[in-house]
Amino acid sequence: MATTTNTTPGTFRTAGEATLDRVAWLRLSSVTLPLATPISDAKVFTGRQRPMTEVAFLFVEIATEQGHEGVGFSYSKRAGGPGQFAHAKEIADQLIGEDPSDIGRIWTKLVWAGASVGRSGLATQAVAAFDIALWDLKAKRAGLPLAKLLGAHRDSVRCYNTSGGFLHAPTEEVLDNAAASLANGIGGIKIKVGHPDGKYDLARLTALREHVGDDVPLMVDANQQWDRPTAQRMGRALEEFGLVWIEEPLDAYDAKGHAALAASLDTPVATGEMLASVAEHVELIRHDAADVIQPDAPRIGGITQFLKLAALAEHHQLQLAPHFAMEIHLHLAAAYPIEPWVEHFDWLEPLFDERIEIRDGRMHVSSRPGLGFTLSDQARAWTVAEHEAGRRP
Known part of the structure; x- marks a missing residue:
């Protein structure tokens, strides 16, 4: 006994x-x-x-x-x-x-x-x-690769690059970075917005759309910088670009504001990366505050917690686009029933001996067991x- x-x-x-x-x-x-x-x-x-x-x-x-x-x-x-x-x-x-x-x-x-x-x-x-x-x-x-242990719905996941589109980079550099990302097999491009002068954001995005063409998926990220009226005005101005989403237009904890904005725009609203628990994400979901939920497994307590949130997100038919840490989130996104996105950052590559295969707009789950990485x-x-x-x- x-x-x-x-x-x-x-x-x-x-x-x-x-x-x-x-x-x-x-x-x-x-x-x-x-x-x-x-x-x-x-x-x-x-x-x-x-x-x-x-x-x-x-x-x-x-x-x-x-x-x-x-x-x-x-x-x-x-x-x-x-x-x-x-x-x-x-x-x-x-x-x-x-x-x-x-x-x-x-x-x-x-x-x-x-x-x-x-x-x-x-x-x-x-x-x-x-x-x-x-x-x-x-x-x-x-x-088994972690995705297979969890029960993968796919062996590759759509991916987009963020690290080439920060506000410190001049517009020409952003355009060059976007072209390089697409040439390296990445499927979409996200750039930062939220500049004090919104005209600057719109000019950069116009240049990017013209540079990459109408068929490339584009996203923008305001990093919580707009108040509600500004988010509404900028959201309407951004509709013409056919964005995959507008990310963090408001304070991360303004669930009601995000909900009102999401209801008023055709462009999906994404948020969640700054929240530090499943309970905080539940508030987003309860208020219908996001079309795309963006949890970060290390920030909310690990994979155990992420799986709880993913089940709830699926129940509400939300899109999923985990934040940062692609080495972890590739596996978790591959196991999510609704076709997700994974964010590409090459910052972490020096920490590991292995690399993720990226081609045809997607990150591919390797045959390596576990997460598939060893410390360098x-x-x-x-x-x-x-x-x-x-x-x-």
């Missing part, structure tokens, strides 16, 4: 015959990735933030008694990286001895270990790195802090 030990409210640590393996060791790494060029979007042009010069990553590597391994990560742009690492370090030993298959229960245990700091934001972003590593391990143990020597060189728990087999 199986025995149980109550470890946290509402959860039990199993010790029955079904437990075939346990987590023996893990390593946390705080990695700072420098950006070649300081990045500016509307938040910089309106004085809310400084240009972004680096991205902080929290990597979690896990090994089990039976020799199975997994790697996951979370990240923070600008502030927050050291805080994620510090919180992960506090709760890391909670994972030692756990059955790595019990991912949902482990997620709950780790959240309760830091319950006083809440179930969203920095705390659950730290938990996300553990969660993603456990899913990577589970798929590797099965010998460069990632090790950019590591600024480490912590280990347990003993490596």
Whole structure:
């Protein structure tokens, strides 16, 4: 007869015959990735933030008694990286001895270990790195790409590029970047808008449409910079471009404003990347605030939470376009029933030895098991802090 030990409210640590393996060791790494060029979007042009010069990553590597391994990560742009690492370090030993298959229960245990700091934001972003590593391990143990373990609906996903269209780049550079992306097999182009002078945004978009032609899917991203009247005026002005979506036209938490805008425009409205929990996304869905939902698995607590949100989004027939971290989101988008989009950023490529295949406008799921990535020597060189728990087999 199986025995149980109550470890946290509402959860039990199993010790029955079904437990075939346990987590023996893990390593946390705080990695700072420098950006070649300081990045500016509307938040910089309106004085809310400084240009972004680096991205902080929290990597979690896990090994089990039976020799199975997994790697996951979370990240923070600008502030927050050291805080994620510090919180992960506090709760890391909670994972030692756990059955790595019990991912949902482990997620709950780790959240309760830091319950006083809440179930969203920095705390659950730290938990996300553990969660993603456990899913990577589970798929590797099965010998399957993560998308196949989850149950893929497709082996490739439509993709669009964002990194070539920031506001700091002159228009000619944006046009050159777009042409290069399309030549490299990327299917769509997104550029940043939200400049203090809206005429500047419209001129750049006009030039881009003329440059790439009428058949290339285009998106714009205002990064929360417009108030409701400005969003309404700009939304109407943007209708003529046939955009796939207008992204974050309003404050990320203005569900009612997004809902009213979405109802008034033909162009779909997309939002969600800045939200830090499933519960916050539920408010968007409850208000019909988005035609396209854009969750970020590391930001909302990992793959376990993302799957919960994806099921709800499908129920409401929403389009899905996960934010950033294509190395994770390719698999999750491939498992979403409604044809999604994945955002292409090449910023993370130096961190990994492998690359994603992109052709014919789509990202392709590889045959590599798990997420399909291993940390590079460069990632090790950019590591600024480490912590280990347990003993490596």
